Amino acid sequence: MFTMLRRAVFGAVIAALTGAILRIFGGDGAPPQRGGWREISPDELG
């Protein structure tokens, strides 16, 4: 029982570390500072 618990904790730690690494090494982002999306009609493309 104790071995199973140890394995579960070990697995959770590895998963958390992997997730943290992926998150740390990703870039960040910022929302557009102004403006927004506007749907355009085909006529506006001309």
Next chain:
Amino acid sequence: MRVAVLGAGLVGQRAARYLRDLGSEVTLYSRGRQLRPIAGIETVAGFDPGQLSTDLAILATEAMHQVQVAERLIRRGISVVATADRPLAVRTLWTLDSLAQQHGAAVVVGAACAPGLSTLMVAKLAEGLDGVDTITTARFGTGGPACAREHHRSMAAEAWEVQDGAGRWARGGSGRTLVWFPEPAGPQDCYRAGLAEPFLLQQAFPDVRRIQCLQAATRRDRATARLPMLRPPHAEGLVGSVWVEVRGHTTERGVEHRVLAASAPQATAAGAVAALVAHDLVNRTSTFQGTRSVLWSTSVTHLLQRLPKDIGLWAHTSAIGGRPLSDSPIQAARKWRFTRDFS
């Protein structure tokens, strides 16, 4: 004029329906399975490219299968519209130029969603610019199961891109960038991937300093990219979007920064673009012999204007509309990670 659609997956079926609506005679061929009848479309189970009787064929089968079929059709003088989006398939189809010219056939490569719709949108944004400096595209979503498998493969593949005017390879899954797609996709992390768009864009815009094409993916997609797919692909990705950004300059207004996006399921967009291109080819709107991308069309605007209503086109109000931006900081639908003074 009769058009054959080879491959009865999501893209093939939608292309066939759009062509029927455009008034073409369409035969939809599956690779073997029996198809349910579709009103106004002849359906056939199985096909042999050596026996096919048609004026033009839309290829909507698995990417590498399209290469084999295209070569056999070209040798018989049948024009081809290929929807393949795997870089190797696109590059191989591109090399069939002399064969197509020899047999008087026209081959349109990359007539799908991305490449295809994205390529058309880039060309539209580049219109009126005196020089194009940077092209960036991003896509979100997948079509059917084959498209989902291609998405998985491309995340682990080397990504081709253009940096400082020269092509280079980069690691797939790198270059995380947050892209703001229009709703319902919204903000998504996008990464480099093994995509065909940079190659086709470089053919169309050989002088552009930077071309980068990204693909939206989750962290799980990125972490498991080099493993077999952990679960079977879904039947269809119902939310899809394509985002393109062109940065260039005009002599009058200086630096211009333009952003355009389209929202539609990827299979719908791919089917529509393939159908419109095929319709223009069979109706001789403009003709050629050899291999071209969708930009062969004399009027990109006219082609975009005829997209079905279920494909929404979106402009970012801070970036398009002819307002000069040279006197203010560039505000984009994504965060700029590198800035450079172009004045």
